Amino acid sequence: MAQVSLNNIIKSYGSSQVMHGVTFDVADGEFVALVGPSGCGKSTLLRMVAGLEDISGGTISIANRIVNDVEPKERDLAMVFQNYALYPHMTVRQNMGFSLKLRNAPKTEIETRVAEAAGILGLKDYLDRLPKQLSGGQRQRVAMGRAIVRQPAVFLFDEPLSNLDAALRVQMRAEIRALHDRLQSTSIFVTHDQVEAMTMADRIIVLRSGRLEQAGAPLELYDRPANAFVAGFIGSPAMNLLRGQAVDGMIKLTPKLSVPLPAAADGPVIWGIRPEHLSLVPAGSEGALRVRVTAVESTGHATFVMGDMDGIMITALFTDRPPLSKGDQIYLKASPEKQHLFDTTTEVRIN
């Protein structure tokens, strides 16, 4: 088991720098998710930890040992790839035992460890099959089995669930988390899916364009995003982020439309409110926003209402089923304590 520390990590390809000094620690036994839109550098970062990618600047340490120039196999970590990267010509047993075989582990030890991993992952009946004879979920399990037989100090996951269908993804999400809890190993999990990050991780690290935007517990990021980017990235449907001018305790969103200012500010601001923190109120209530419904979508347990208020689009989410349809006139009110306020230029949180 080990702690992983990244200190001021820089990555450049030729003259273009793609990683601008990322620093964070992953505690021993912690499950950390790296999230961000595609191209944010999360996979590159993971590959640098793995040793598959050179580090242009900064240091990476695993268990208090700087590993910048250490070969991947010497770093005591295992990686699960997005496309599983199972050896197509080897059986499940050979796939899982490959790393031990390379270490010249005794045959009996390989057998027991593979059997143990297969037991945990429910692969006992498939040990003599080839990867192509397995379903997507089973392949995913073999990829994990290959990682766990090595008993590494750190597990790295590079978007391992993105090739699975929705139902299986939910199931594997729980399985990976359960496995982590059972093995108590340090895990770093890369994903572009913020739901995966929210549900699995102890801590989430949000990256954008090679910079760390925020690190924190899932609900902390959800409740108090440090900036407008994190606010918009975490949560589905996304937070409403509306630009306006803070004047005299009010935010002027349009010449005709204002909301009360939730914190002291002046000048241009971004006002944020999550769809579920908007509620339906009777016409004429104090602070109510008049909205014309442009679309209603229901998933059964929740109803999304898209509306237009004086030219600005806003989304609200209700868990009861308000009898609304397109073209209706409704009034929405934002819960006062659930509002977010960000600086327009720096995007940093104000309240």
Next chain:
Amino acid sequence: MIRKNKADWAAFLALSAGAIAMVGPFIWLISTSLKPMAEQFDMTLVPRHPTLANYIELFHIMPFHLLIWNSLKISAISTLGQLLTCSMAAFIFAVVRFPGRNVLFALLLLTLMVPAQITAIPQFIIFKFLGLYGTQAPLYVPSFLGGAFGTFLMRQYFQTIPLELAEAARMDGASLSRIFFTIYLPLAKPALAAFAIIAFMFSWNDLFTALIYLPSDVEKTTLTVGLALFQTQYSGHWTLMMAASVISVAPIVIAFFLAQKHFISGMAMTGMK
């Protein structure tokens, strides 16, 4: 078999014509080789007095068994050398990132443009210097020094193998040579089979090099040289000529049938990317 429409018929006819054009001369070749001298200009496909006399006479005239053995040996060693060295070079080009990789690969491909005749003289001087003139070594030693065509072919195939496999193996603790021998080579069987046939055929049919390095020693030379000598001495003896030709193409045909499945899928796959 049910023929559905005119298009099928047209395709059938066109393919049949093609097949006859391809296989026809070959059948004629075999047929003539089985005819006695007197029948050699008869326009019949089935010999009236079929005989193996031509084949027997062949071996009296020239030590054809030695020539066949020499050709087989040289072609087999060459093929092995090409398979090994080309796929090794190809693996490095496909998997390892190093500065100048693309320039080097382009240079390698450029050598494809250089005809063998141009390098023949310097090569001759080198082998003469090494004291290998008159031996079979110059016919197979160059095969162990790689080759542009094979490297290109194998690299294209290796590139279709996801790079993550190499990375996963690296994480598992495999060295580069281990990754090559236990992951990439077994996965490249179709391409290897295709390349093996091509390399074997090339070496088997090679007259030029054999003529240069093994000029007159019939015991040491290859079938192609033997056939050429034979042609000049026995011109007009078509039945004999045809028998000799059958012997020279037989191994290739056999090798093709053995590797046919791999060869076709290999060619199809190497053509894709």
